[in-house]
Amino acid sequence: MLASPGSAELAGSKHDFTSAEWSGGSACAACHVPHRADQPKSPKWGGPTTIRSDPPADRGRPGPLSRICLSCHDGNTARDTFGDETGDANMPARSRIAAHGDLRDNHPIGVRYPIGERTYQPFSRVQQSGRIRLFDGKVECSSCHDPHNSYDQPHLLVMPNDESQLCTSCHRL
Amino acid sequence: MAVTVLCGLAAAGCGESLRRDAPAFGPCYPQGPHTPRVQYLRSFSGGGDFRAPGGGFWQRLFGGSTEAADGLVKPYGLAAAEAKLFVCDTTRGDIFTFDFAGRSFDRWEHPGQGLSKPIAVRVTASGDIQVCDAGLGAVLSFTAEGELLGSVNLATLQETTPSASLPEALRPVGLADGPAGTTAVLNAAAHRVELIDLRTGRHAGSWSGPGSEEGRLYYPTGMTQSNDGTLWIVDRMNRRVLGLGPGGQAVAGFGDAGDQPGYLSQPRGVAVDEHGVIYVVDAGLPGIQLFDRTGEFLMGFGYPQDPGPAVTLPAGICLDRSALPYFADCVRPDFEAEYLIFVSDQSGPDRVHVYAFGRGTGSPANQPRTTVARRPG
Numbered sequence: 293m294l295a296s297p298g299s300a301e302l303a304g305s306k307h308d309f310t311s312a313e314w315s316g317g318s319a320c321a322a323c324h325v326p327h328r329a330d331q332p333k334s335p336k337w338g339g340p341t342t343i344r345s346d347p348p349a350d351r352g353r354p355g356p357l358s359r360i361c362l363s364c365h366d367g368n369t370a371r372d373t374f375g376d377e378t379g380d381a382n383m384p385a386r387s388r389i390a391a392h393g394d395l396r397d398n399h400p401i402g403v404r405y406p407i408g409e410r411t412y413q414p415f416s417r418v419q420q421s422g423r424i425r426l427f428d429g430k431v432e433c434s435s436c437h438d439p440h441n442s443y444d445q446p447h448l449l450v451m452p453n454d455e456s457q458l459c460t461s462c463h464r465l
Numbered sequence: 466m467a468v469t470v471l472c473g474l475a476a477a478g479c480g481e482s483l484r485r486d487a488p489a490f491g492p493c494y495p496q497g498p499h500t501p502r503v504q505y506l507r508s509f510s511g512g513g514d515f516r517a518p519g520g521g522f523w524q525r526l527f528g529g530s531t532e533a534a535d536g537l538v539k540p541y542g543l544a545a546a547e548a549k550l551f552v553c554d555t556t557r558g559d560i561f562t563f564d565f566a567g568r569s570f571d572r573w574e575h576p577g578q579g580l581s582k583p584i585a586v587r588v589t590a591s592g593d594i595q596v597c598d599a600g601l602g603a604v605l606s607f608t609a610e611g612e613l614l615g616s617v618n619l620a621t622l623q624e625t626t627p628s629a630s631l632p633e634a635l636r637p638v639g640l641a642d643g644p645a646g647t648t649a650v651l652n653a654a655a656h657r658v659e660l661i662d663l664r665t666g667r668h669a670g671s672w673s674g675p676g677s678e679e680g681r682l683y684y685p686t687g688m689t690q691s692n693d694g695t696l697w698i699v700d701r702m703n704r705r706v707l708g709l710g711p712g713g714q715a716v717a718g719f720g721d722a723g724d725q726p727g728y729l730s731q732p733r734g735v736a737v738d739e740h741g742v743i744y745v746v747d748a749g750l751p752g753i754q755l756f757d758r759t760g761e762f763l764m765g766f767g768y769p770q771d772p773g774p775a776v777t778l779p780a781g782i783c784l785d786r787s788a789l790p791y792f793a794d795c796v797r798p799d800f801e802a803e804y805l806i807f808v809s810d811q812s813g814p815d816r817v818h819v820y821a822f823g824r825g826t827g828s829p830a831n832q833p834r835t836t837v838a839r840r841p842g
Binding site: 321322326327328329331332333334335336337338340341342343344353354362366368369402 | 494495496498499500502539541555582584599600636638653684686701702704722723724725726727728729730731733748749750751752755761762763764765766768769770771777778780811812813
C-alpha cells in the first residue's frame with residue numbers, strides 16, 4: 293500500500309538543509325526565495341520592477357519548478373542531472389534512468405503528456421495514482437520526484453519503482 | 466565609441482543566416498522611456514547557425530566537423546579572446562569554440578588530455594587557456610593551441626605553509642588571478658577560494674569558508690575579477706555576491722533573496738566590466754541583472770516578459786570586445802555598442818545569447834517591439 297502524503301518528512305532527507313551552517317535553521321531557503329512583489333526594487337537605469345512569478349513553460353522548456361531543481365543539479369552546486377535536451381528528446385528504448393548513478397541519462401521534462409497515444413496510459417489512469425502530477429499538462433521534475441520527501445521513497449520519488457511501477461504508471465509496455 | 470559597420474564578408478552577422486522575415490534588429494533594454502543600455506543581438510547553438518543559405522562556397526567557409534555541427538547541449542562557463550568564444554559543455558564533456566573571424570564552430574582540440582565536465586574556462590593575459598573541470602576535480606592549463614601545460618587536482622596539491630590547510634574536496638568552478646603568481650580557484654566543495662600555483666601544485670592558502678556570516682560562502686557558483694583585483698563571487702545559497710580584496714578580505718557584499726527584479730533567486734554566473742558594473746546570471750527569475758559594487762540595482766534583461774529571447778536556464782556569462790566587429794550589422798544604428806555580452810543557456814531553443822552593452826542615442830520611446838527568428842525554416 294502506498295504511504296499517504298505527509299507520513300514522511302523533509303527532515304532527515306537529502307533535501308534537509310536545516311543543519312547546514314548557512315541556512316540558519318531554515319528548511320526552505322535552499323530552494324525557495326521570498327516573494328517580493330510588495331517590496332520592489334527600482335532599477336537605477338530603468339526597467340521592470342516586477343516579473344511574472346510563474347511564467348508558463350513553453351514547448352521544450354522546463355517549467356519554473358523544474359528550473360529550481362536544474363539550477364542546483366547542474367554538476368556545480370549539486371549532482372548533475374538532466375544532461376540532454378528537454379522537449380522532444382526521448383530516451384532510447386533500453387535506457388535506464390540514472391544508470392550507473394549517472395543522472396544525466398534521464399527522462400525528458402517540459403514535454404506534454406501524450407494523451408491518446410497507445411504507448412502511454414490514459415491520462416485518467418495517471419491521475420488515479422494520486423502521485424504523478426503534470427504541470428500545465430507537461431511532465432516536469434516534480435512529476436516523479438517530491439523534493440519535500442512526502443512519500444519517503446529513494447531518490448525522493450513519489451512512489452516506489454521496484455518493478456517499474458512508476459514508469460508503467462505512464463508508459464504502456 | 467561608435468561601432469564601424471563592416472562591409473563585404475560580414476555574412477556571419479544578422480543579415481543572412483538567421484532571419485528571413487523578422488525585423489532587422491533585436492530589442493533594447495530597458496525599454497522606453499529609459500535610455501537603452503543593452504541590445505539583444507542574436508542567439509545560436511552550433512555550427513548550423515553560421516551557415517549561409519545555399520551551401521556551396523559559404524558552406525565550406527562556415528562549417529566545422531560534422532560532429533561539432535550538432536551544437537551545444539548543456540553549456541556553462543564561457544570565455545572570449547581574439548574573436549573566439551570558448552564554451553564549456555558539461556554534457557558533451559568538452560569545450561567548443563565559435564570562431565567569429567574564421568566563421569567556424571568546432572570542438573576545441575587539446576590532444577593528450579581529455580575533459581570530463583568543464584564548468585569554467587578562462588583566457589589568461591598571456592593567452593593560456595585555463596579550465597575548471599568539476600568531473601576531474603582538476604584545474605588544467607593549456608596553451609592557446611591546446612597543448613597541456615599542467616593540471617592540478619586534490620591528489621597533486623602540495624601544502625607548503627604551516628597556516629595553509631588543504632581542502633578535503635576540490636570541485637573547481639571559477640578562476641582568477643591570485644596573489645604572488647598564484648591562481649585563485651573557486652572551490653564549490655569547500656565553499657572557499659584556493660590559492661594555487663598551477664605550475665607547481667603548491668597550495669598557498671585559502672580565502673573565505675562555509676557559513677552565512679559576512680565574508681563567508683555557501684555553494685558558490687561563479688567568480689570573476691574586476692580590474693582593481695577584487696574577486697566577485699556568486700554565493701548561491703546565501704543569495705549574495707561577495708567581493709574579496711587582494712588580501713582575501715571582504716571588501717564588498719550585496720544581495721537579497723527574492724523572486725523579483727533586483728533580488729537574487731538562483732544566481733549562477735558572474736562577470737564585471739571595466740566600469741565596475743557587475744553582471745549576475747540568475748536561473749530562478751530568470752534573467753541577467755546588473756549591479757554596481759555597492760549593490761545598487763542598475764537594470765535587468767532577459768526576463769520572461771521582455772521582448773526578444775527570454776533566457777530559460779541561464780548559466781555562464783562573459784564580456785568581450787574582440788568579437789564586436791563581427792556583430793556590427795546586428796547593432797541598431799541608434800545604439801552605440803561598447804562590448805558584447807555572451808550568456809550561456811542550458812535549455813530553450815538556443816544555447817548562447819549575445820547582447821551588446823552601450824547606450825542608445827535615438828529616441829527610446831520609439832523603440833519597436835521586435836522579435837528575431839533564430840533558425841531559418
